[in-house]
Amino acid sequence: MTRKILALLIVCMVIPVWPVLAEKPRDGMSYIFSFYGDNGKNLVIAPSVKLSKKLTDTYYLGANVGVDAITSATMNASATPPPADDEEEGDGGNFSFRFPLSLWLTYDKDDDTLTAGGYYSYESTYIGRSLFAAYTRRMNLNNTALGIAYSHSFDNWVPDRQLPTDRRSERSLDLSVTQLLSPKRSVQFTYSALRSEGFLAQPTDSLITNASATIYSNYPEQRKGNAFAVRFVTLLDDPTSLHLQYRYYRDDWHIRSDTTNIELYREISPSLIVGLRYRYYRQSAAFFAKDLDLYTPGDLLVAVDYRMYAFQSNTVGASAILKPSEGFLSGFDPDRFKLKLSADIYTTSKHENIQYRYHTDRLTGIFTTIAVDYDF
Amino acid sequence: MKSFILGLSLPLLLGLGGCTEKLVNVQPYEMEYFAQDKMRFTPLEERTAFETHIYSIREASAGGSSGFQGGCGCR
Numbered sequence: 001m002t003r004k005i006l007a008l009l010i011v012c013m014v015i016p017v018w019p020v021l022a023e024k025p026r027d028g029m030s031y032i033f034s035f036y037g038d039n040g041k042n043l044v045i046a047p048s049v050k051l052s053k054k055l056t057d058t059y060y061l062g063a064n065v066g067v068d069a070i071t072s073a074t075m076n077a078s079a080t081p082p083p084a085d086d087e088e089e090g091d092g093g094n095f096s097f098r099f100p101l102s103l104w105l106t107y108d109k110d111d112d113t114l115t116a117g118g119y120y121s122y123e124s125t126y127i128g129r130s131l132f133a134a135y136t137r138r139m140n141l142n143n144t145a146l147g148i149a150y151s152h153s154f155d156n157w158v159p160d161r162q163l164p165t166d167r168r169s170e171r172s173l174d175l176s177v178t179q180l181l182s183p184k185r186s187v188q189f190t191y192s193a194l195r196s197e198g199f200l201a202q203p204t205d206s207l208i209t210n211a212s213a214t215i216y217s218n219y220p221e222q223r224k225g226n227a228f229a230v231r232f233v234t235l236l237d238d239p240t241s242l243h244l245q246y247r248y249y250r251d252d253w254h255i256r257s258d259t260t261n262i263e264l265y266r267e268i269s270p271s272l273i274v275g276l277r278y279r280y281y282r283q284s285a286a287f288f289a290k291d292l293d294l295y296t297p298g299d300l301l302v303a304v305d306y307r308m309y310a311f312q313s314n315t316v317g318a319s320a321i322l323k324p325s326e327g328f329l330s331g332f333d334p335d336r337f338k339l340k341l342s343a344d345i346y347t348t349s350k351h352e353n354i355q356y357r358y359h360t361d362r363l364t365g366i367f368t369t370i371a372v373d374y375d376f
Numbered sequence: 377m378k379s380f381i382l383g384l385s386l387p388l389l390l391g392l393g394g395c396t397e398k399l400v401n402v403q404p405y406e407m408e409y410f411a412q413d414k415m416r417f418t419p420l421e422e423r424t425a426f427e428t429h430i431y432s433i434r435e436a437s438a439g440g441s442s443g444f445q446g447g448c449g450c451r
Contacts, residue, residue, distance in 0.1 A: 247439075
């Protein structure tokens with residue numbers, strides 16, 4: 001009890017005073033096209049427009065609106081796994097659409113930035129709603145930035161079958177400290193507390209047991225997770241920078257994970273920066289995950305999704321940031337226009353649940369982003 | 377609960393402690409490199425936002441970045 005009171009007091013002291021995002025808000029617009037596709041017939045095509053408009057010297061209005069065309073999130077509940085040779089009617093054959101909208105207001109004055117807003121998304125099987133807020137305080141002649149961000153979602157499934165509850169909510173609290181170490185080095189520490197409640201499995205994940213009974217995925221109705229991350233950026237020489245990132249995650253479902261990310265950026269010319277990245281991820285299994293052959297209709301907790309099991313993944317990618325100077329972009333103002341391109345290849349380790357669900361040993365996909373930034 | 381308190385304590389100590397002088401490592405006239413895209417923590421923020429979504433679909437972990445999370449039922 002004493003610890004809870006102490007934590008509550010600290011939260012009350014910190015929330016009114018403290019911050020997360022170290023950078024000033026933009027006065028501009030971005031057009032973004034994102035794509036993800038993999039050998040499991042999952043596709044995400046997501047064009048969007050992001051606006052951050054300066055209203056007064058201190059207030060900015062932000063909006064993000066888009067359309068996500070998805071084949072993986074809205075499968076119909078199926079009592080049998082999709083046949084391996086079904087090219088048109090399988091999971092990847094039916095696009096559904098999500099319409100996400102975010103609105104936020106930012107107050108930025110001197111060393112303080114406060115942002116608050118809301119998010120709403122609609123798709124035929126899921127309604128997403130969330131409120132979020134973030135506060136950043138810059139101090140020590142902009143050498144230090146402290147941040148706090150909080151978001152709370154109040155979502156609802158619209159399932160094809162009866163669920164124990166249609167509700168799903170998630171809360172996240174992010175605390176960060178950003179510190180400049182030298183004119184060429186900076187570091188950022190972040191702690192995240194994640195809390196989820198409601199029906200947390202995918203309603204469509206099903207399994208045929210050895211007794212030919214169909215059972216559906218079912219997870220505990222609560223989940224508490226914590227993540228600790230550190231980022232480090234250093235200038236190796238004038239045109240090249242090195243980015244290192246490590247994250248440790250753990251939750252009360254016994255999932256532990258390590259994520260390592262390394263990126264190199266090199267300024268080839270005043271109008272072109274190219275980047276390379278490698279990311280490695282590994283996780284352990286949830287306490288209720290077991291071999292698919294061992295599940296029976298009497299099991300209360302069932303995991304079909306490979307994400308509840310131990311596996312690894314690798315990502316390699318390349319990127320480019322172009323600013324207009326000479327050539328085909330010379331008609332644009334170099335201080336206002338930026339084109340950003342990225343392409344990454346993602347692959348998991350082999351897993352029997354991937355084989356059962358997607359009819360392939362491992363998932364291998366590509367995701368790309370094309371973004372055009374224009375500052376007013 | 378311990379980790380929650382630890383997470384809160386670090387910025388609290390930095391903010392309330394009298395160590396601000398020692399944390400000024402870079403003078404304003406020395407900050408030119410941090411204005412460059414390649415020195416930002418997220419040079420490609422659109423990729424970061426999208427891949428955070430993709431990783432929430434493909435992996436069971438989350439967090440560790442100071443950003444907003446909307447509900448999509450992916451995790």
